[in-house]
Amino acid sequence: MTRRRAPLLLAMTTVAALMTGGSTLVSAGTAIAEQAKATPAAEPAPTTRMGAMVADDMAKRDAATRARARAIDLQEQAVKAAAARLQSALKSSTQAGDPTTGPPSAPPPPGTPSPSAQPDQFDTLARIYQAMKPAKAAPVFEQLDLEVQYLVAKKMRERSAALLMAAMSPQGAARLSMRMAGRPGAKPIRPTPP
Numbered sequence: 001m002t003r004r005r006a007p008l009l010l011a012m013t014t015v016a017a018l019m020t021g022g023s024t025l026v027s028a029g030t031a032i033a034e035q036a037k038a039t040p041a042a043e044p045a046p047t048t049r050m051g052a053m054v055a056d057d058m059a060k061r062d063a064a065t066r067a068r069a070r071a072i073d074l075q076e077q078a079v080k081a082a083a084a085r086l087q088s089a090l091k092s093s094t095q096a097g098d099p100t101t102g103p104p105s106a107p108p109p110p111g112t113p114s115p116s117a118q119p120d121q122f123d124t125l126a127r128i129y130q131a132m133k134p135a136k137a138a139p140v141f142e143q144l145d146l147e148v149q150y151l152v153a154k155k156m157r158e159r160s161a162a163l164l165m166a167a168m169s170p171q172g173a174a175r176l177s178m179r180m181a182g183r184p185g186a187k188p189i190r191p192t193p194p
Helices: 007-020 023-038 048-098 118-131 133-142 145-154 159-169 168-179
Strands: none
Touching: 118 145, 118 159, 133 145, 133 159, 133 168, 145 159, 145 168, 159 168
16 A cells, blocks of 8 residues: 655645755745736636635735734825814914914903813813712702702703702702893802902
8 A cells, every 4th residue: 555645745845945045045936936926817726725824814914914004094194184184274263363372361250160170170070960860969058059050050951951850959059040041130240359
């Protein structure tokens, strides 16, 4: 019984022979590679399973490289577009004389919260009062300054604000309602003298 050598073993011995063969074989290999690059359509089909696997892995790697290059190009385009939008917004605000880009003209009154701290500060308070039970939050909420009540209630969801106002005393709910309506019955905050 004669035993046939597997094509994989034959391919491995061929590769080992080529690697130990010397510079003439290496230059022949580079010549073959250059010829294969010059005529990609005439690429021979792999005759072994190993050759097919190598070719498949190379194709997958090339596809992944192309996908990464496309993703990087898209990111660069997005960054360039964002930079262009920022530049145009900066030019338009400078041309329009936007006060936010210039130096501050006068400090705000002592009772008024700073504009930079206002959104985060009142958003946080609104979330806290929305998370509390209305019956427990109402007595605490009524102790706040009317302007703070108004700013926090503006940031709350309507349903949460309604439940909170329902749990407040009638006088407190009426004052807050008048302030939210912008009616003259609401008492404005007067800054305390220093």
